[in-house]
Amino acid sequence: MMVLPLVVRIERATPPERTDALEATAMAVLDLLADPGEWEEDLETWQSTGRIRKVVRRARGAEWRRALALPGRTIEHRTAEVRVYPPVPLDDWPKDLARLQVGGTELVDTGEPGPAEPPVLWENPALRMSAGKAMAQAGHAAQLAWWASAPEERQTWREQGLKASVRPTSDFDALAVSGLPVVRDAGFTEIAPGSCTFVADVPWLRVRS
Numbered sequence: 001m002m003v004l005p006l007v008v009r010i011e012r013a014t015p016p017e018r019t020d021a022l023e024a025t026a027m028a029v030l031d032l033l034a035d036p037g038e039w040e041e042d043l044e045t046w047q048s049t050g051r052i053r054k055v056v057r058r059a060r061g062a063e064w065r066r067a068l069a070l071p072g073r074t075i076e077h078r079t080a081e082v083r084v085y086p087p088v089p090l091d092d093w094p095k096d097l098a099r100l101q102v103g104g105t106e107l108v109d110t111g112e113p114g115p116a117e118p119p120v121l122w123e124n125p126a127l128r129m130s131a132g133k134a135m136a137q138a139g140h141a142a143q144l145a146w147w148a149s150a151p152e153e154r155q156t157w158r159e160q161g162l163k164a165s166v167r168p169t170s171d172f173d174a175l176a177v178s179g180l181p182v183v184r185d186a187g188f189t190e191i192a193p194g195s196c197t198f199v200a201d202v203p204w205l206r207v208r209s
Contacts, residue, residue: 001090002046004029004054005097007067008105008135009081011060016080018107018131022166024077025056025135026121026142028084030162031073033146034154039086046087053090053186054139056132057100066096082135105132116165119145119157119202122175125168127197133190137183137197138166144181145200153204175199180206 006028008021016024036043046052059067068074072085085097121141123134142164146154169175176182181200187193 001051001053002049002087003090004032004046004052004087004139005085005093006054006056006135006139007059007064007083007085007097007100008056008132009060009064009083010058010105010107011064014079015107017078017111017113018109018134019113019166020078020080021082021107021131022121022123022135022138023164024075024080024082026138026164026166027077027162028073028075028082029054029139029142030146030157030164031075032084033143034158034162042086051186052140052143053188054136055102056105056135057097057102058105058132059100063096063100067100070094070096102132103130105130105135107131113167116167117163118165119163119200120165120167121145122169122172122199122201123166124172124176124195124197125170126172127191127195129190129197134197137185138164140183141181141198141200144183145202145205148181148200148205149202150204153202156204157202172196172199175201178206
C-alpha cells in the first residue's frame with residue numbers, strides 16, 4: 001500500500017490554529033494534484049489503487065528542518081505550515097519522516113474562525129478526531145472534489161489559489177446525502193469504518209448534485 005506523507009509544524013510555543021492546519025493540508029494536497037511535476041508517476045500509481053490513504057506526522061525544531069530538506073512542498077497558510085511529499089510505500093518512509101510522531105496533534109482554535117469562503121470542506125461534528133486525523137480527512141475531501149471537477153472547473157480553482165475553507169456544520173447529515181463528494185473513512189485509526197467525516201461543498205459541484 002502507498003500513502004501520501006504530510007508533516008505539520010507544531011512548535012511548543014507557537015502551535016498552529018486547528019482550522020488553519022486543516023485548510024493548509026487541503027491546499028497542500030490540491031497543490032500536488034494540480035501540478036505533480038517530477039512526482040507525476042508516483043502520484044498516478046498511488047491514485048490508481050483507489051485507496052488515497054494519507055498519514056500526517058508532526059515536527060518541530062530540528063525535526064522540521066530535516067523534514068524541509070527532503071523533496072516536497074510546503075504550504076504556509078496563516079498560522080500553519082504543512083509539507084506534502086510524494087507518495088511512498090506504507091512500510092518504506094524516508095528515515096527522517098518515519099521517526100516523526102503521528103500522535104500529539106491535539107490542536108485547538110484559540111478564536112472563532114472567520115466566515116467560510118467557498119469551496120468549503122464541511123467536517124462532521126459528531127465524530128471525535130485528533131487534528132492529525134481530521135487533517136488527513138480534509139485532504140481526502142479536497143482530493144475527491146478535485147477528481148469530480150472538470151478541467152475548466154479545476155482551472156477556476158487554480159485561479160482562486162486552490163483555497164478551501166474547513167468548518168464543522170450542524171447540517172452535515174443533510175449535506176452527506178446531497179450528492180456532493182463525501183469522505184467515508186476506511187477505519188484504520190480512531191473512528192469506525194464507513195464513518196462519514198467530510199463533505200466537499202464546491203460551488204460547481206453543488207450545481208450538478
